[in-house]
Amino acid sequence: MIARATLRDLDAIVLLEREGFPDKLAYNRRQFRHLISRARGAVLVDKAAGALRGVAVVLWRRDASVGRIHDLVVRAQHRRAGVGRGLLQVAERHARRRGLRALSIEVAEANTPARKLYESFGFRPYKRLPDYYGDGEHGLRLRKPLE
């Protein structure tokens, strides 16, 4: 089941982030607390039998017409079961409800699983981001129009 995260999900979210991004966390605990309680956007969690299977963050700025998926991680043992796609679908629903015109996402060029997922979901390359991660690895900004 996918729902908005509450502060009670914080511990599990931070553990999952460490598993998904051992080298560079998308957000730390303090930032997740802020995102859950105050951000313009949604922190979405997929849970089965009370256990966290995946998390996604979608954010939008005031007056912006393009929302951003800032984070998407699925627990290793639950991958390839549609959890990532389900989280993207709910993120997109939130973005449409806000009246956003498009969604964007940034991904490491070498991250094949994520790129395949985003492409199959309708995201298309929009901009190349040279040395995006500061370690020589390039990134890609992808976009999906919502009209």
Ligand SMILES: CC(C)(COP(=O)(O)OP(=O)(O)OC[C@H]1O[C@@H](n2cnc3c(N)ncnc32)[C@H](O)[C@@H]1OP(=O)(O)O)[C@@H](O)C(=O)NCCC(=O)NCCS
């Ligand atoms: C990327 C990630 C979120 C995908 O989550 P997931 O729940 O496994 O994805 P889904 O099961 O919803 O996959 C949907 C589709 O995406 C594509 N896909 C997903 N993982 C893939 C892989 N390892 N190889 C090839 N295609 C893949 C397939 O088209 C898949 O459909 P199919 O299983 O019917 O063939 C997950 O691998 C992950 O958490 N990775 C580590 C964190 C990360 O890199 N996040 C993205 C940062 S931008």
